[in-house]
Amino acid sequence: MPPCTLSTAAAADAASGTCDAALRGAYVAVPEVIRLDAHPAANDDEAMRSALGRSMHSRVATSKPGSMAVREGQPAYRIDTAAGGTQVPCEAGAAPSCNETTRPNPYDTPENARATRELIEKELAIIGELGYESYFLTVHDIVRFARSQDILCQGRGSAANSAVCYVLGITELRPGQIQMLFERFVSRERNEPPDIDVDFEHERREEVLQYIFDKYGRDRAALTAVAIQYRGRSAVRDVAKALGLPADQIDELARTMDRWTASAPMPEYLRERGFDPDSPVMQRVIVLTGQLMGMPRHLSQHPGGFVISERALSTLVPVENAAMDNRTIIQWDKDDLDEMGLLKVDCLALGMLTCVRKTVELLRKSGRRDMTVADIPPECPKTYAMIQPADTLGVFQIESRAQMAMLPRLKPKTFYDLVIQVAIVRPGPIQGDMVHPYLRRRNSEEAVTYPSEALRAVFERTLGVPLFQEQVMQLAIVAANYTPGEADQLRRSMAAWKRHGGMEHHRQRIVEGMLKNGYAADFAERVFEQIKGFGSYGFPESHAASFALITYMSCWLKCHEPAAFAAALLNSQPMGFYSPSQIVQDARRHGIEVRPVDIRYSDWDCSLEFRGEPADLSKQPALRLGLRQIDGLSETCARRIEAARALDMFTDATDLCLRADLDRRERGLLADAGALKSLLGHRHKARWAVAGVEAQRPLFEAETPEAPVALPLPSVEDDVRTDYDTLGLTLGRHPLSLLRSALGKRRCVRSRDLKALPNGRRVAFAGLVTLRQRPQTASGVTFLTLEDEDGLVNAVVWRQVAEQYRRALLESRLLVIHGHVESQDGVQHVIAKRLENLDALLGPLATSSRDFH
Numbered sequence: 078m079p080p081c082t083l084s085t086a087a088a089a090d091a092a093s094g095t096c097d098a099a100l101r102g103a104y105v106a107v108p109e110v111i112r113l114d115a116h117p118a119a120n121d122d123e124a125m126r127s128a129l130g131r132s133m134h135s136r137v138a139t140s141k142p143g144s145m146a147v148r149e150g151q152p153a154y155r156i157d158t159a160a161g162g163t164q165v166p167c168e169a170g171a172a173p174s175c176n177e178t179t180r181p182n183p184y185d186t187p188e189n190a191r192a193t194r195e196l197i198e199k200e201l202a203i204i205g206e207l208g209y210e211s212y213f214l215t216v217h218d219i220v221r222f223a224r225s226q227d228i229l230c231q232g233r234g235s236a237a238n239s240a241v242c243y244v245l246g247i248t249e250l251r252p253g254q255i256q257m258l259f260e261r262f263v264s265r266e267r268n269e270p271p272d273i274d275v276d277f278e279h280e281r282r283e284e285v286l287q288y289i290f291d292k293y294g295r296d297r298a299a300l301t302a303v304a305i306q307y308r309g310r311s312a313v314r315d316v317a318k319a320l321g322l323p324a325d326q327i328d329e330l331a332r333t334m335d336r337w338t339a340s341a342p343m344p345e346y347l348r349e350r351g352f353d354p355d356s357p358v359m360q361r362v363i364v365l366t367g368q369l370m371g372m373p374r375h376l377s378q379h380p381g382g383f384v385i386s387e388r389a390l391s392t393l394v395p396v397e398n399a400a401m402d403n404r405t406i407i408q409w410d411k412d413d414l415d416e417m418g419l420l421k422v423d424c425l426a427l428g429m430l431t432c433v434r435k436t437v438e439l440l441r442k443s444g445r446r447d448m449t450v451a452d453i454p455p456e457c458p459k460t461y462a463m464i465q466p467a468d469t470l471g472v473f474q475i476e477s478r479a480q481m482a483m484l485p486r487l488k489p490k491t492f493y494d495l496v497i498q499v500a501i502v503r504p505g506p507i508q509g510d511m512v513h514p515y516l517r518r519r520n521s522e523e524a525v526t527y528p529s530e531a532l533r534a535v536f537e538r539t540l541g542v543p544l545f546q547e548q549v550m551q552l553a554i555v556a557a558n559y560t561p562g563e564a565d566q567l568r569r570s571m572a573a574w575k576r577h578g579g580m581e582h583h584r585q586r587i588v589e590g591m592l593k594n595g596y597a598a599d600f601a602e603r604v605f606e607q608i609k610g611f612g613s614y615g616f617p618e619s620h621a622a623s624f625a626l627i628t629y630m631s632c633w634l635k636c637h638e639p640a641a642f643a644a645a646l647l648n649s650q651p652m653g654f655y656s657p658s659q660i661v662q663d664a665r666r667h668g669i670e671v672r673p674v675d676i677r678y679s680d681w682d683c684s685l686e687f688r689g690e691p692a693d694l695s696k697q698p699a700l701r702l703g704l705r706q707i708d709g710l711s712e713t714c715a716r717r718i719e720a721a722r723a724l725d726m727f728t729d730a731t732d733l734c735l736r737a738d739l740d741r742r743e744r745g746l747l748a749d750a751g752a753l754k755s756l757l758g759h760r761h762k763a764r765w766a767v768a769g770v771e772a773q774r775p776l777f778e779a780e781t782p783e784a785p786v787a788l789p790l791p792s793v794e795d796d797v798r799t800d801y802d803t804l805g806l807t808l809g810r811h812p813l814s815l816l817r818s819a820l821g822k823r824r825c826v827r828s829r830d831l832k833a834l835p836n837g838r839r840v841a842f843a844g845l846v847t848l849r850q851r852p853q854t855a856s857g858v859t860f861l862t863l864e865d866e867d868g869l870v871n872a873v874v875w876r877q878v879a880e881q882y883r884r885a886l887l888e889s890r891l892l893v894i895h896g897h898v899e900s901q902d903g904v905q906h907v908i909a910k911r912l913e914n915l916d917a918l919l920g921p922l923a924t925s926s927r928d929f930h
Contacts, residue, residue: 193240193252200241200259207263209271212420215385216273217245219424222288228281229430229450231627235262236273237619238547247273250622256538258547260561261568261617270420278434279426279652282381286424287403289383296389299396299405301382301414301421305374309334312369313342316362326352330362335887341367349884378406381424384414393419428652429473429627435645436634439684444691445641445698453633460629461490463636466903470663470869471646472631474499474624476654478850478860478871485903486516493538495628500544500621511607515542528600531555545618549608556604557590567608580609640669640697644683648703656925657706658806659847659864666868670699673808674752676727679704681715706804707750714743730757730766744768750803751796760799761788801923811866813845816891816918825893829867831907836900842907843893843915844870849886849928861909863892872896872907882912889914890924 204210216232223230224246232248238261242248263271277285289298307315310331317327333346341363344354352359378399384407390396395408414421433450440446463469465488467481475484475495479502489495501512517523518540525540527533535551536543543549550564559567567583584605591601635642643664647657655663661671672678672686678701685691685698704715714737721727721736733756734744744767747753753763765788791799794815800807813820817827825843826834834840844863851859857876862869872894879886886892893913899906 189252196240196252196259197244200239200263203259203263203265204241206265209263212271212273212422213241213245213247216247216275216422218292219285219289219422220245220247220275223277223285226281226284227434228278228284229434230275230277230285231430231623232273232275233425233623234272234274234620235617236271237623238262238617242273247275248619248623249626250619256547256551256618258550258561260565261547261550261619264562264565269415270418272421272423274423274425276425276427276430278431279428280431280649282424282426286381286383289385289424290403290405293385295403295405296391297387298383298385299390299407300399301379301384302406302408302410303377303379304410305377307369307372307374309340309366309370311374313362313366315374316365316369320358320361320365322358322362340370346883376406376408378404379411379423381426382411382414383422383424384419385422386419427627428649429631432642432645432649432652433627433630433634435648436638436641439641439644440638443641443685443687443698445638445685445687445694446692450630453630455629456491457633457636460633460636464489464495464632469632469635471642471653471655471660472635473628475628475632477502478848478862479852482871482904482906487519492625492629495625496618496622497539497544499624499628500616500618503616511542511544515540515544518542528596529556529594531594543607545616545621547618552604553587553590556594556596557587558594559586559590637694638697639664639667640685640700643669644685644700647706648682654848654927656805656847656927658801659869661700661702661806661808662811662864662868664700669697671808672699672701673754674702674704674706674750674804675755676718676733676747676752677722677755679752680719681705681712702804704752706806707746707752708803708805710743710746710750714739727756730763731770734767734770739767741768744770746803749799751800759788760791760796798920798922805923805925812919812922812924813843813864813891814866817866819918823893827867828865828870831870831898832905834898834900836898838898839896840898840907841893841895842870842872843891845924846889846892846926848926859886861886861892861894863894870907871905872909873899874909874912878909878912885912885914889916890922890926891915891919 204213220230220232232242236242237248237250238258239248240252240259242262243251286300292298313330313334314327317330322330329350330342330347330352333342333350333352342354347354347359354360354363384390384394386393390405390407397406397408398404399406409417411421437448437450440448464475464484467475467484469475469481469484474480475498480498483498483502487494487498487501489498497515501515514523518525527536527541532552532555535548535555539545539548543552546568550559550561550568553559553564553567554561567587570580570583587605587608588598588601591604592598631642634645643660646653646660650657665671678686681704683703683705684701686701687698689696691698704710704718705712717739718737721733724736727733727736730753733739733753739747745764748757748760748763748767751760751763753767754760757763757766765786793810796809797807797812797815800809801812820843823841823843825841828842828844831840831842842863842865844865846861847864847869848862849859850861851857857879859874859879861872861874863872864870874886889912891914893915894907894909895911895913896907896909899908
């Protein structure tokens with residue numbers, strides 16, 4: 078490959094977008110990039126600049142700003158600004174007209190080009206001075222490999238503060254898109270290795286990990302360890318086992334421990350389970366469990382932290398084989414690595430990237446849209462109209478209960494609004510009392526003011542309210558005369574002060590610096606207190622913006638292609654907050670026809686079925702559930718069924734079982750799941766038919782006639798129960814619709830009627846528990862999500878109520894909440910006063926909930 082001649086200045090021009098016009102429509106394949114090893118030979122300035130030039134050339138020539146995929150050809154659709162921002166098809170080979178380009182990029186200005194050039198030169202100087210070129214080039218090579226294999230990936234965290242990371246293709250935030258503060262990522266004063274986190278598709282991350290192992294060898298590359306500590310349930314289990322208690326008593330003891338408890342079993346909880354807390358055995362259990370809590374239990378693998386060494390790792394750290402094949406793990410955790418100054422690369426798994434890629438693949442392969450991720454248009458009004466009322470089940474980041482409660486208040490209208498939305502529902506802004514002031518200013522209920530004109534530039538983008546770590550650092554720089562590196566030390570002290578203290582010298586310096594610059598003493602003290610409250614949990618703006626890119630993509634796909642997005646969500650499980658049942662119910666509420674698992678039509682994955690032309694965007698396709706939804710059925714079996722069906726359609730039970738080579742267990746799973754209904758009839762008939770299939774022996778080739786057997790139809794209740802047992806969902810009646818008469822006698826309202834009730838109205842609501850959350854910063858408050866036949870309802874359980882009705886809260890599948898309605902700014906909750914377990918009405922119905930994640 079010839080040496081690259083693109084200068085750093087040219088790379089800066091490219092990064093700022095000044096060469097976009099010249100390259101418009103020039104979508105070409107990414108040129109091969111020289112593979113650079115993580116060793117001193119790569120540790121020179123020319124290699125860094127050469128990689129910057131090559132990577133920037135390929136980035137500008139092949140992708141749109143903020144995209145995570147290379148264009149594969151002329152885009153199929155563009156935004157027509159003359160037609161109100163609607164999508165219009167592109168003519169093959171035609172250059173985009175003035176109305177058919179994306180909206181003018183606000184970052185493409187001469188001023189930003191100069192600032193970007195200065196930023197890159199500054200970053201390169203620091204990187205070169207600290208000797209980190211090889212680290213950046215190593216991460217660049219890993220990302221290059223992933224993109225060459227069409228694996229979606231994106232850098233996150235503080236690395237998005239780096240223009241160099243953007244130019245190398247590691248991150249997706251271009252200079253000017255946010256106010257970059259490189260010292261949040263790397264600084265001279267900190268003098269420790271940078272930390273670059275890159276998210277990869279969760280189903281394909283192993284390909285990236287194996288590439289690293291193959292490239293550097295398992296003697297030089299290994300995963301980082303995590304020391305798992307004893308928590309409540311694991312501690313009491315091991316103590317009880319050591320004391321010789323029987324298995325059934327150990328299980329009951331474990332149920333006395335909450336997931337959030339950091340102490341030994343409480344005497345009242347032991348009595349609930351039939352134990353005598355004053356007995357000698359229980360006294361030993363209590364004392365020993367308390368002593369064991371927080372102690373190391375076992376060594377586990379870090380989610381994706383890699384250590385790569387110039388020499389054999391065994392000469393530096395203890396190394397062992399991981400439980401998974403072809404993996405090596407060191408016996409040190411990330412804190413040990415920081416202490417020793419060893420470089421670490423985090424290759425993390427993100428389910429939403431898998432979902433986004435699968436959605437686009439479904440659209441492309443079905444002929445509905447010829448698009449890549451890069452073709453998703455920016456700032457779509459229809460997408461924001463969907464986001465504002467919190468119609469965001471299944472999307473990235475803004476799908477949680479707390480995020481959904483904030484959306485109708487914040488009402489995002491632009492990409493930067495999404496950045497704030499991602500960051501504002503975090504402990505830092507909440508503890509620092511920054512959420513309500515921001516909302517009041519955003520809704521014009523409070524005047525937007527700034528402490529000084531100098532700080533306007535720092536806080537103007539957040540209406541004068543500090544929401545991000547970078548803003549706290551910039552405040553210290555502007556108002557208290559900190560250097561950028563010293564401001565990063567302040568950030569690190571903020572993050573650790575609750576555990577280790579060490580903020581007093583910053584208090585003195587901040588207050589004195591602000592007084593010297595003309596700020597009032599009470600304002601300086603108030604700022605410092607806000608910094609302390611904010612510091613432990615503050616969110617980096619760069620991280621929020623990186624996540625907001627994926628948030629917007631997932632929202633656009635859900636808005637414009639809800640059937641394909643729901644199918645991709647199901648095909649990407651396990652991931653996200655919501656179960657397959659909730660995803661399917663949400664799709665049906667949006668008018669999507671969901672068709673059952675069917676041996677004649679279902680593939681392994683969920684798929685799209687069209688009534689007319691696939692490219693007719695005025696109609697949504699139907700969603701066909703895949704064989705993957707059947708609990709216990711293997712992909713291997715599903716592929717055999719697909720292969721046999723591709724040769725000819727199945728005619729009867731014998732034809733199916735013999736040609737697809739189904740064993741007795743697989744036949745039973747398909748029959749119980751209702752997948753044979755169109756071929757053999759209802760579940761009972763299908764079970765009977767497949768049970769009698771046997772391969773004919775040559776001696777008995779003549780078929781023996783069997784007398785017909787009249788089998789009863791399964792009841793509606795049986796069908797629903799079996800659906801949940803085998804599929805985890807039902808396309809028939811919702812379980813609570815079958816119990817509505819009994820619930821009505823208890824005066825339980827439906828969720829559709831709940832929405833019309835005024836604020837403060839006393840109410841009883843019954844639903845299947847689908848989510849339990851107790852954030853560490855919520856002062857013991859538990860948040861619940863319950864489901865009935867009409868939708869989801871959010872409930873709040875205060876600490877006192879949670880303790881009084883602890884078993885009902887933690888163990889109920891069908892829960893009745895007695896309390897009152899609280900409605901504000903379009904957001905409704907039920908505030909619990911009393912909880913009641915009605916599992917007896919459900920019987921053996923199998924339901925699941927996502928608890929305390």
